[in-house]
Amino acid sequence: MALLEIITGADNPILLKVSDSVSKINKKVLKLIRDMKETLLKEGGLGLAAPQVGQNTRVILVAIQKSEKVGKDYVVVPMINPEILNFSDETCTGEEGCLSLPGEYLNIVRSNKITVRFLDEKGNEKMLVLEGLNARIVQHEVDHLEGILITHRA
Numbered sequence: 083m084a085l086l087e088i089i090t091g092a093d094n095p096i097l098l099k100v101s102d103s104v105s106k107i108n109k110k111v112l113k114l115i116r117d118m119k120e121t122l123l124k125e126g127g128l129g130l131a132a133p134q135v136g137q138n139t140r141v142i143l144v145a146i147q148k149s150e151k152v153g154k155d156y157v158v159v160p161m162i163n164p165e166i167l168n169f170s171d172e173t174c175t176g177e178e179g180c181l182s183l184p185g186e187y188l189n190i191v192r193s194n195k196i197t198v199r200f201l202d203e204k205g206n207e208k209m210l211v212l213e214g215l216n217a218r219i220v221q222h223e224v225d226h227l228e229g230i231l232i233t234h235r236a
Contacts, residue, residue, distance in 0.1 A: 086121045086135040088181050092233050097182055101131075101138045101227040104162050107205050111141065115160045115203060118143050122158065127181045129219045131226030134182050140164065142223035146216050159210075161200035164224055167209075170195035176218055178232050188236040192218045 089096050104111055114137060122130040122143050132141040140163045148155040172194045179187045196217045199209045212220055222232070 083120045084117050085124055086117050088121070088125065089134055089136050090182050090184060092183060092231055094182070096136055096138060097133055097226070097231060098229045099133065099138050100229050101133055101140045103140050104201075107162060107201065107203065111139075111162070112203060114139070114141060115143070119158055119160070125181055128215075129223040130181065131223045133226050133229075140227050142220075142227065144216070144219045144223055146210075146212070146219075160203055161198070161208075161220075161223075162202070164198055164200040164220065164227070166196050166198050166221065166224055168197040169193035174214075174218075176215075178218070178222060180222070180232050182226075183232065186232070188232050190218075190222075190232055190235045192221050196220060198224075 118130050118135060129142060129144045132139045142161045142164055144159050145156045146159050170193045173191050174194045175189050175191050177187050178190045194217060195213045197211050198220050202208050
């Protein structure tokens with residue numbers, strides 16, 4: 083495993099590009115996921131998208147919180163080709179930061195509940211219904227895959 087450099091800057095073209103779908107889950111994709119996980123854990127973030135480490139590919143990692151104590155009880159879930167199928171009409175505003183925009187925190191409106199479909203590391207299709215912070219994290223990371231930053235949402 084290796085720590086990856088976090089790409090920074092609201093005008094960085096890598097962060098502003100729409101990412102390509104993963105066509106095949108191979109050793110390269112699995113290594114990217116392992117390295118992204120190590121990087122995410124070192125940085126202490128709640129999520130990380132492949133564009134943030136210089137790869138315009140549709141891979142994200144999200145720290146799904148198992149309790150209300152952020153960062154205390156969570157599992158890191160890799161999502162390959164994630165697609166949000168449903169956004170609740172109910173929204174909430176919350177402060178978001180981004181590893182690619184250090185020191186910048188903005189209030190962002192997000193759907194409170196989503197349904198996301200994705201492939202796991204073995205290529206199995208999964209679906210999760212997420213609420214609150216977990217839904218916010220996935221929406222934030224999927225935005226990265228579309229070239230959208232929190233500065234665009236504020």
